[in-house]
Amino acid sequence: MEIVVCLKPVPDAETRLRPRADGSRLDPEGVKFVLAGYDESAVEQALLLREAIAGSKVHAVSFGPPRWTEEVLRAAIALGCDTATAVESAGEEAGDPIAAAEGLLGAVEGMPHDLVLLGKQAGDDEEGLVPGALAEMLGMPHFGYVVDLHWDGAAQRLRFGRSAEAGQETWESPLPCVIGLQQAWNDPRTAKLPAILKSRRAPIAKVSPPAPSPERAASVPERFALPPPRTGAKMIAYRTPEEAAQQLVRILKEEAKVFP
């Protein structure tokens, strides 16, 4: 199976978030962009499927400014992905997931792809638009929020679960298919030091994104704001558990107005 994993460089979890001087978006200055969140699970699942299905390959693709994608792709190689491809952008499309899907499309179309795996949503904007957008461009079916992804070789079908409001659904789909992954079979592995060292010399193929089509509707970042810092909880003083309960119910009713 030829598996493509699409990976978004996102700010490291330790990042102190801060808006750019014009206030329109996150200031990327000094921020370390890494492989994180559901994309890590997507890599893990791709590697597990490769181990389970003889003759499979995993191709990592990332869209963004080269200094960000390089970090992510080297991490993917160190974890065991077979090839790495960067789609270079200036980073100004941040905030336009459809533009990101367009960027990924060119790279994905240029390589064999039975299964396209992504995280169900990016670790930063948490938007989850790219899997569906990319699938529509590719003319392939797609599913987000996927868990427990398996390949049934006898039936030539993917089988997976999906957590929906009504309960846990199970689905089957032929290939090719796009999957937005919620959870791999296990927690993402960590790379071993020799593999990390070796990944530094691994080749990264480069692809240019398509020119943006002028008639397409665009999504433009306008403001990035931090909420006023949570001042910490208002602590309820009490002498007995009953008093604590009465106080909390009163607060929920009268102050927070969330009592049913």
Add this chain to the structure above:
Amino acid sequence: MTPNVLIVAEVDSGRLSLPTVEAAGVARSLSGPDGKIVGIAGGAGAAGAAIEFGEYGIERAYAIDDPRLDGAPAQAQTAYIAAAASAVGAHLVLLGGSTAGRDLAGRVAVAWKAAAANGVTELAWAGEALRVQRPVFGGRATEARLLRGGRAVVSLRPHAFPAAAVERTTCAVERAPAASVPPALLAPRRTGVEAVPKGTGPALSDAPIVVSGGRGVRTPENFRLIEELAASLGAAVGASRAVTDAGWRPTSLQVGQTGRSVSPQLYIAVGISGAIQHLVGMMSSRVIVAINNDATASIFRVADYGIVGDLFAIVPALTAEIHRVRGI
């Protein structure tokens, strides 16, 4: 400008789902007196669900008449939705904040050549553009974006908006404009659904109130305390990963990075320390209450109200007080 809005129905047991009813409320507040609001429903029970738009003051809806969509994934409706959006001259296609709605938005945006946003908590017209706001970074920041070009596809964050008020009118249901569905989208099949057991309260991601328990509860038997508190509030039950990993409760209840993201009106965390992987799944809840016997637990840093104390004393007292106040 008199904006026209197309609302995509999600049908749940033959009725419009709660996220769809929230979308109907938003459409009504966004569309001026001259703007058109039209619903569209597809799949099994589509015609009946389309009529139900009339309950919320929406006078026109399309029903997709295509038996191939029964049992097919919602994405098979994409081409119909795009055709309907063009037919009504829509400026906005609005989807509810369910799994299916969020999953469909990117697809519909590409098919209809629109800009898109998922999980939106505020939206307003800014001339021809739509200004949307949404939480990012697990609620640590918010972003505002302009969706330009006069075509926007937006899904709402669950519970960020009240359900539409009932305002009965007659909804004229028409057959949706024809569209061609790529056969590839009809091939996937749902093979089963393990329904959330009835009687255990509302579904986690849908519930306006969530009560979650963590390792502090100590045993699977004690978790009953969390369930009783939830029942007293009509709330859904959630859990930290410590609980689901230990097998005390099923993983479908797990809140956090590798579980569900929830954003209820009220989230009560009991015996949960507040690890970042848990916080990202619940931090955008409107009001957060924490009950923990460790005053330094991180959960108190994101909570609005805290009780430092032994959950085995506090929780039963709280459940009893709620029963008393609600008269149940």
